[in-house]
Amino acid sequence: MTSVLRPDIRLQPGRHKRALEGHPWVYSNEIEMTAEAKALPRGTVVRFVSHDNRPLGAGFFDAHSLIAGRILDRDASAAIDTGWLSARITRALTLRQRLFDKPFYRLVHAEADGLPGTVIDRFGDVVVAQVNSAGMDKLSGALVDAIDATVKPSAVVIRNDSALRSVEGLAEGVRVAKGTIDGPVRFEENGVAFLAHVTEGQKTGWFFDQRDNRRAVADLAKGMRVLDVYTHTGAFGLQAAAAGAKETVLVDRSELALDLARRAADLNGVGDRVRFVQAEAFKDLERRGAAGEKFDIVVVDPPAFVKSKKDLVTGLKGYRKLAEMAARLVAPGGFLFAASCSHNVDAPSFLTEVTRGIGRARRSGRILRQAGAAADHPVHPLLPESAYLKAVMLQLD
Numbered sequence: 001m002t003s004v005l006r007p008d009i010r011l012q013p014g015r016h017k018r019a020l021e022g023h024p025w026v027y028s029n030e031i032e033m034t035a036e037a038k039a040l041p042r043g044t045v046v047r048f049v050s051h052d053n054r055p056l057g058a059g060f061f062d063a064h065s066l067i068a069g070r071i072l073d074r075d076a077s078a079a080i081d082t083g084w085l086s087a088r089i090t091r092a093l094t095l096r097q098r099l100f101d102k103p104f105y106r107l108v109h110a111e112a113d114g115l116p117g118t119v120i121d122r123f124g125d126v127v128v129a130q131v132n133s134a135g136m137d138k139l140s141g142a143l144v145d146a147i148d149a150t151v152k153p154s155a156v157v158i159r160n161d162s163a164l165r166s167v168e169g170l171a172e173g174v175r176v177a178k179g180t181i182d183g184p185v186r187f188e189e190n191g192v193a194f195l196a197h198v199t200e201g202q203k204t205g206w207f208f209d210q211r212d213n214r215r216a217v218a219d220l221a222k223g224m225r226v227l228d229v230y231t232h233t234g235a236f237g238l239q240a241a242a243a244g245a246k247e248t249v250l251v252d253r254s255e256l257a258l259d260l261a262r263r264a265a266d267l268n269g270v271g272d273r274v275r276f277v278q279a280e281a282f283k284d285l286e287r288r289g290a291a292g293e294k295f296d297i298v299v300v301d302p303p304a305f306v307k308s309k310k311d312l313v314t315g316l317k318g319y320r321k322l323a324e325m326a327a328r329l330v331a332p333g334g335f336l337f338a339a340s341c342s343h344n345v346d347a348p349s350f351l352t353e354v355t356r357g358i359g360r361a362r363r364s365g366r367i368l369r370q371a372g373a374a375a376d377h378p379v380h381p382l383l384p385e386s387a388y389l390k391a392v393m394l395q396l397d
Helices: 082-099 134-138 140-150 208-218 235-242 255-267 281-291 309-327 347-360
Strands: 008-010 025-027 044-049 055-061 067-073 104-109 118-123 126-131 155-160 173-178 185-189 192-196 225-229 247-252 274-278 295-300 330-340 365-371 390-396
Touching: 044 067, 055 134, 082 104, 082 118, 082 140, 104 185, 104 208, 126 140, 134 140, 140 155, 140 173, 185 208, 192 235, 192 255, 208 235, 208 330, 208 365, 208 390, 225 235, 225 281, 235 247, 235 255, 235 274, 235 295, 247 255, 255 274, 281 309, 295 309, 309 330, 309 347, 330 347, 347 365, 347 390
Parallel strands: 008 044, 126 155, 225 247, 225 295, 247 274, 295 330
Antiparallel strands: 025 067, 044 055, 055 067, 104 118, 118 126, 155 173, 185 192, 330 390, 365 390
């Protein structure tokens, strides 16, 4: 992929300003879609140029996508190879080592770290990468080499089982690209030990984005009774238990996830104060509400209710209903933590639905905290819409 062989993709007159100012995306309606451009294989590295032939940068091109261009480097002649990938990962690694004292974090977060369509999570000596763009998929071999050169892990897992890959016309699959994985991987968050299945289950096996929010919940938990719904492998609930919660109930429909939560509870010596319930979230909340149960802290951190814009109306109603059912279970003076990872729901809309839900439960209170993802999930300054995580903590009267 040298500059000599790199094809040019020309932008329409007057449509180059965003790219010139550093925006990492080029939309299909900004490009002169010639027959030659349309014939390029998805994910080809090209040279983006203005209508009057000024170079704008090197990047991936996909004529079949609304986001047709993903700019990788402002130098249009930059070699996009293992060395280039290593430099990007090294930059990301340096930042994480400044932010965290232990090697458990999201190492690369897509565009914000200069690798579009790519996330890399680090579980100490095990690294898990997920590639969701055709361009990065072509570079998978070089990406593994770059990870190996910079992080030097004992194992690298490629978790290419995301449904997002189908949008790019990519096959799904999971492979261990280096080393071996013979069971769950142990790691820590906020001083609490956990286990992750890095070759199966959701995403890369863990959600590092809620780290700060889990600490905030745990800081309130001493002596409290806590309900953690959509617990996955116990992240919120077990940190609350480790912080001194007198009782924690973890609810999830996945027995695979709950099994890891049980094992992590034993690792941390809190198993005697934790109960595990395999159930569908809304049904469990409804049952507890009908029984008049009360908790000092209720956490509801569901998977995305709005996976595309067509789901927006239904999804917003879902968040409202979830907040209403959860609020009914919060003891007077207790706390409700609610979150949304739906990319298509903005923070004001999410807060509106949570507020409506609380009102329908005939509760009032005050907002203590509004937050997004932790610092290892940075946001590209020209892509504020990529700040997908919204969270709110309230005290209810």
